[in-house]
Amino acid sequence: MPLAPAWLADYALIDNEGLFEEYLEMVLQFGFLTIFVAAFPLAPLFALLNNWVEIRLDAQKFVCETRRPVAERAQNIGIWFTILDFMAHLAVISNFIIMLCSIRIIGIWFTILDFMAHLAVISNAFLIAFTSEFLPRLLYKYEYDWSLRGYVNFTLATAPNGTMSQPCRYRGYRDHEGLHTTFFWRLLAIRLGFVIAFERVVDVVVQHVVFGVCRLIDVLVPDVPQSLEIKIKRERYLAKQALADSETILKVNNS
Numbered sequence: 011m012p013l014a015p016a017w018l019a020d021y022a023l024i025d026n027e028g029l030f031e032e033y034l035e036m037v038l039q040f041g042f043l044t045i046f047v048a049a050f051p052l053a054p055l056f057a058l059l060n061n062w063v064e065i066r067l068d069a070q071k072f073v074c075e076t077r078r079p080v081a082e083r084a085q086n087i088g089i090w091f092t093i094l095d096f097m098a099h100l101a102v103i104s105n106f107i108i109m110l111c112s113i114r115i116i117g118i119w120f121t122i123l124d125f126m127a128h129l130a131v132i133s134n135a136f137l138i139a140f141t142s143e144f145l146p147r148l149l150y151k152y153e154y155d156w157s158l159r160g161y162v163n164f165t166l167a168t169a170p171n172g173t174m175s176q177p178c179r180y181r182g183y184r185d186h187e188g189l190h191t192t193f194f195w196r197l198l199a200i201r202l203g204f205v206i207a208f209e210r211v212v213d214v215v216v217q218h219v220v221f222g223v224c225r226l227i228d229v230l231v232p233d234v235p236q237s238l239e240i241k242i243k244r245e246r247y248l249a250k251q252a253l254a255d256s257e258t259i260l261k262v263n264n265s
Contacts, residue, residue, distance in 0.1 A: 026079040032068065033090050040094060044101035048108040128209070135208035139201040149197055 039060075043053050072079075139145060150161050167184040168177065183194035234242075 020077055023077045024075060026072075026076045028079070033087070037090060037093055037097070041097045041101075044097055045104045046108070047101070048105040131209050131212050132205065135205040138208070139204045145200055145204060146197060149193070149200060153193070 039057055043057055047053055146165065147158060147161065150164065151158065154160070154164070165181060165183070166179040167182040168179055168186060170186060170188045183191045183197065185191055
């Protein structure tokens with residue numbers, strides 16, 4: 011059986027009704043994205059994924075399911091450009107209002123997160139200072155013995171006379187009368203100083219890490235790609251060369 015001509019097979023397809031529906035779909039998508047993007051910042055990502063699929067479906071529809079449209083000359087997209095321009099201006103006002111209404115809530119959340127971060131740093135500093143043996147050992151090394159000889163016995167206090175039926179040792183920096191020793195007060199001052207210093211050091215380190223990462227990104231991702239920079243330099247070189255050649259030609263003609 012001979013194959014039907016291409017024009018006959020094309021005539022048997024669904025009639026092409028124009029691009030009104032396609033323009034309307036894109037304009038509606040553009041409107042929702044731009045006007046409400048502040049409320050849902052991930053919308054452009056989903057729109058991009060949708061358009062990746064949509065472009066293939068539209069290609070299948072126009073090539074295989076509808077008749078070939080009649081070509082018409084047009085200077086631009088017509089009234090659709092005015093609609094898009096109006097939506098762009100409306101989006102500025104809409105997003106400003108949305109951000110203005112939500113900035114107070116965002117500010118509260120940022121304050122809460124900042125407070126929680128500082129609280130976590132301070133709690134870790136207190137844990138290191140008051141629950142570990144790092145600072146007591148360090149102070150004992152500095153004041154008594156670097157080899158920590160007698161450290162365990164030094165950290166055990168003796169119960170005052172008459173308080174227990176038999177001698178008792180317990181963990182603490184107290185004298186025979188049950189009062190805190192000078193070592194305890196010096197250690198307490200060092201622990202509090204460690205908490206303050208730890209918080210400051212962590213803040214400085216975090217700031218330097220953030221600035222370092224930003225600087226690294228600036229170095230790895232230049233504002234102008236190297237290939238484009240080479241092309242720009244070549245264009246400048248060719249422009250200078252053309253100018254020099256034109257000046258040489260003018261001198262030859264004048265002479």
